[in-house]
Amino acid sequence: MDIFLLCMFAGYMAEHGIMDFTKQEFAAKVQTQTVAGRAVKDETEKKVALTFDDGPNPEYTEKLLNGLRERGVKATFFLLGAEVEKYPDIVKQMYEDGHLIGNHSYEHVNLSTLSDAEAVQQVDKTNQAISRITGENPEYIRPPYGCFKSNLDYKTTMIEVLWDVDPLDWKTPDAAAVTQRILDQVQDGDIILLHDASETSVSAAFQVADALTKEGYIFVTVDEILFD
Numbered sequence: 001m002d003i004f005l006l007c008m009f010a011g012y013m014a015e016h017g018i019m020d021f022t023k024q025e026f027a028a029k030v031q032t033q034t035v036a037g038r039a040v041k042d043e044t045e046k047k048v049a050l051t052f053d054d055g056p057n058p059e060y061t062e063k064l065l066n067g068l069r070e071r072g073v074k075a076t077f078f079l080l081g082a083e084v085e086k087y088p089d090i091v092k093q094m095y096e097d098g099h100l101i102g103n104h105s106y107e108h109v110n111l112s113t114l115s116d117a118e119a120v121q122q123v124d125k126t127n128q129a130i131s132r133i134t135g136e137n138p139e140y141i142r143p144p145y146g147c148f149k150s151n152l153d154y155k156t157t158m159i160e161v162l163w164d165v166d167p168l169d170w171k172t173p174d175a176a177a178v179t180q181r182i183l184d185q186v187q188d189g190d191i192i193l194l195h196d197a198s199e200t201s202v203s204a205a206f207q208v209a210d211a212l213t214k215e216g217y218i219f220v221t222v223d224e225i226l227f228d
Helices: 010-016 023-031 061-071 081-086 088-096 116-134 150-156 175-185 199-214 222-227
Strands: 046-055 076-079 100-103 190-195 217-219
Touching (some): 046 199, 046 222, 061 088, 061 199, 076 081, 081 116, 100 116, 190 199
């Protein structure tokens, strides 16, 4: 697994400063810890996280939520603040269904090209839009294009989440091809990147969920990948 997850906590940062981990390094640290006297990671389970960027989408997100609910699959949605404000009912349903909701900026801009103040505004406006609906501030952010400004870690106190498997679902109308790209690459503990803005992506998500369930995988939200 080759992505980088830049994990930061405000309290820890105040004491130690920023630390960057590869996923392997992060997992190694977590696996040595215990919670309430038991090991954090259960080695007997194969886990994978489906994640969806750029929503909520008025045409496809509700269909996706319905299919995930039918399959008992939990996912993580990285939302755009501008779309959250347009479609609060979809976000409310997403939250009530038990999915994890994260930040994907307000307008899908490359945060690394903005000033610090502009970038923080993109993050904060989105957090505020989400929290008005869910009552909770998001803890996780996936910056558009995977581009973040390292000094923003100090100012946003969020956990940056990238991905392991990117099937480029936005580039093709062929759901079967997207599905196969994922199945060819996926491993235990992977984070899969998809979008909830096309029929291709929704169909591929359902096909992947069905195929991996048959292979014994369980679907979890990204926090369970990072901390279990």
